[in-house]
Amino acid sequence: MSTGSTTAARAAVQRGAGQNLALATAAFALTFWAWNLIGPLSKTYADRLDLDPTQLSVLVAFPVLVGAVGRIPAGILTDRFGGRVMLTAACFVSIVPVLLVGLSGNSYAALLVSGFLLGIAGTSFAVGIPFVNAWYPPAKRGFATGIFGAGMGGTALSAFLTPRLVDGMGLLATHLVMCAALAVMGVIVWASARNAPQWRPSTEPALPRLKAVMRLKVTWQMSLLYAIAFGGFVAFSTYLPTMLVSAYGLAQTDAGLRTAGFSLAAVVARPAGGILSDKVGPLKVCLTSFFGAAIMAVVLSFEPPLEIPAGASFVLMALFLGLGTGGVFALVAELVDPARVGGVTGIVGAAGGLGGYFPPLIMGANYQANGDYTIGLLLLAVTALLVGLFTLKAFRKLPQADLITPRE
Template identity: 35%
Template sequence: MAFLYFDIAFMVWNLLGPLAPIFAAELHLNPAQKGFVVAIPTLAGAVLRLVNGFLADRIGQKRTGVISQVIVIGGLLGAWGIGIHTMAGLLAVGLVLGFAGASFAVALPLAGRWYGPHHQGKAMGIAGMGNSGTVLAALFAPLLAREFGWNNVLALATIPAALVLVAFIAFAKDSPNQPEKQPLGKYIAAYFSMLGQADAWWFILFYGVTFGGFVGLASSLPSWYTTELALTPIQAGYATAACVFVGSMVRPIGGALADSIGGIRALSAVYALAAVLLAVISFSPAHFVVMFPLFLCVMTALGAGNGAVFQLVPLRFRHEIGVMTGLVGFGGGLGGFYLASSLGVAKQLTGSMGPGFLVFAALALVALAGLSAVKTRWRTTWGAALVGVQV
């Protein structure tokens, strides 16, 4: 149920990316405006993950998931009923979709708290494979927009969301291994306490690159394919869906690999590969036979990295997993917002998205350097206390 809830929530969260080529043309948005609109749900989801992290610990993951899903369904139906005819309306929809993006802080603790340290990578990877919901948005949103109009897609998306909500209410169950409930003041203090630990900032950076790169590309690729290669929105949706599907499916593989060889080794390989691929993308000619394999490979690397990060987080912060899921998810959302918006700005200023890819490649190298700086300390301190577990 954690996977299913996360999957449909991600589908809804990423609706604006596949629809961007259509509504941008209709509303006459420039590349920077289009990139900003596409990035807003990611930013809103990042902030709301902090809220959902508190609620998941306070009232339980199931109740928090139900509340968020009801808000999303109601918001989409309201937007559809009113009709979206301006950029301001799109930004409002993006803020509502942020509640779907905040599902991250519900689904991962819902799954992770049922399992011990030796299976965190696999459990969190399977739940996190809900990233694949982005595939559904990329595949079906442009098709439905062509048949019924892009405004009506907002209402159509509530149908699977409502069905999953019913199943979630019926079948989801919180683990008995819940943290002690704390008042809001203590919870906020816990966030500040985590922010006082250097390791928390490292994890925010690490996930900001892996998940931020993944979701930023998932939101931006439909626009890239339509503007750089002149594909139709439907063709761009198919190409994006293929990249996102592979990146989503390898998330549990990344978690399992981290369980086997250690999250540090797995992440080091991910950052090195992602940096190289993004740099190559920034300089490569805009031809489908060149760019599609490159995007497929970088999404695969980033998807595996998502699983590897969340093999390490619950090992380091076992008793603060709710707070850390919110913080790390916040970092991932910020990374996605930065990438999606910067690609639009790069296109507006230079006529190419290449500089945006190149800067994100540099961020991957920063993450690699940071991981290299902390790995010895991690392995000799908290990692050494985990008998039989690879760090």
């Protein structure tokens, strides 16, 4: 091949990388909006169904469960069928639980079931990471996964727009609009997205592949880190509207606006964490995230006054957690063989989702028992501090060769 044609081919791949990264990020953002449809409407459901704080926290947390556990098979299936097929499937399959949630507004039991199924929308993360990872060289994967991760801004869109759409259109109509948006996105992804030229489907059976991934030390190390970084983000994004309404007496729309600001700060910080990881290394980014989050959790445990003190504290918490989500997957991209990224991402993503499942339950029980969130926030501070110390010890001197799967 001539030099000119080689350069043209590389340029074509670069153009394809940008387009597919944009498509994956857009699909991720929309499915994350769908995943977070219940949290911003917590006051609506609490008033309509006369729910106590514990019942409400269970309802808000339920979609996180399937969104977490479902990432494991989603990651394995992405290695087998590719990101184009799986992103399309995530959009179309999510339509069913979104519709069911819209139809279940008058029954707590029906909401729990449909909210549980709504977690399917949250599995798109484990699909997108290996999909975009394959398009970029190792030196740019922190950037790529960071940009893709900004799609978690779908939670900000949900927090800001969902209560307003419900106020203007009604509960069922809002969910029907989301169903239509997911259908359109599924068509766009199927028509326009492409797997990376060098990507090859894995032909290894799913169960042995999953067992092989689970035997890697790096899988469990990254799972612990991501359970704090992304789990903290998910917990705040889903439960913050409830927390602001109960602790600060805000209206649902005002709480949604502030939650959107929190999510937006984390969204901006995530690609920044990936880019900084490419420049200074993911270890420094992760340590900054965990120790910073620990400090802010202590500050928030004192329930600072609304507006500037509380607002600044929540934004700083979001920035630290966002940096960590970008840093952890930059570390994954460095330490895991590309052929294993889908499987590892599935388990790590599941750990992140589960990290966001339990805090709302603890917060709800804590508030019902004590009338405040102090104990829950202090538990977050201690956990983030311990994980930061673990990260410092585990990755300071551990060579990459001890973590990576040998290339075939």
